[in-house]
Amino acid sequence: MSIRIASRRRAKALLTAAFPGAEIIDVTSKAPEPWVRFSPFYPHGGIPVPFSDGVTSQSVEGIWQALKVFQDFDVDPAKLGVTTMKGLKRTVRRYGPVRGHRTGLDGDRLLPYETARRRIYLPAYRWILEHRLADLVEQLRTKDDLVLLDYTTNGDVTDPTTPLSHAALIQLHIEGRWPTEDGPEASGIPSRRTP
Template structure:
């Protein structure tokens, strides 16, 4: 069994409510090798969805790079970030988000949930399929011995819920359970 909990949950809470669970942090602050599951991690050579011939260092770089704001278009430099820092592009700086561009060379804008399904999910799925099988196997091995808690800064596992960012820990859970969305 795998469940997802917020990274800031106190250890005492886990000890009390889930004493038999193995806790695995999959955030950008996680230890190696689990940090590789973070969408911020520069795993490299990720095909940019809807953008034949374009590749990115991280899933978050793709998501942020294709985001279009009131005062800013896409930012292809985000595709090349290898430090896990400086990836976020905020409404405070650029105004409201208009949508995500449907690829590097297509100027059509996708609404949030459609972008999540056509950009974020395929990019993250590609990473799970091609770059982190060893890390996923470690989690599978642990799950055979104990129930697992995956820690993330986000806990929204509903792809259709646009009110909160999607939890990549839930995507790992779904993938391991052969239930990856879309």
């Protein structure tokens, strides 16, 4: 089978012309059922939060945003409970520079960006692929020529210039090329907790 990733922002006619004969499936938060379930924002529920024994999240994005630490704002556990797919983002514009991602809600270390991708985002997204979306993953495997649409097409965990594409992660999962979830430890990054 052939899997490619393309931008959801491209016009449908251009996508059809660029990928003749391919089945084009949107996997973003704007996608129809059942494909919207691949969105990191989708509230599957029960997703284990890395480094936080017994704590779960409604969505993968909830985990990523909850563990993000800013210059003057620490973790936000409320993001773990969001079920509306809205109000999840915590941005630099609002909270200031990001210092890293905390190793769990009560962790004493901050992980730099690439390490956080590997040790927080990848395990959480792989968990939903294996535990919540296995049937849909198998449906995708049956396609001969497939194009997955996402807002970003970056499948390189080491490239911090663009957000990571979950569509690319789906491709890597199906092709058996999942990125390593090991990452350099966060030694040297002080963890200043706000009171």
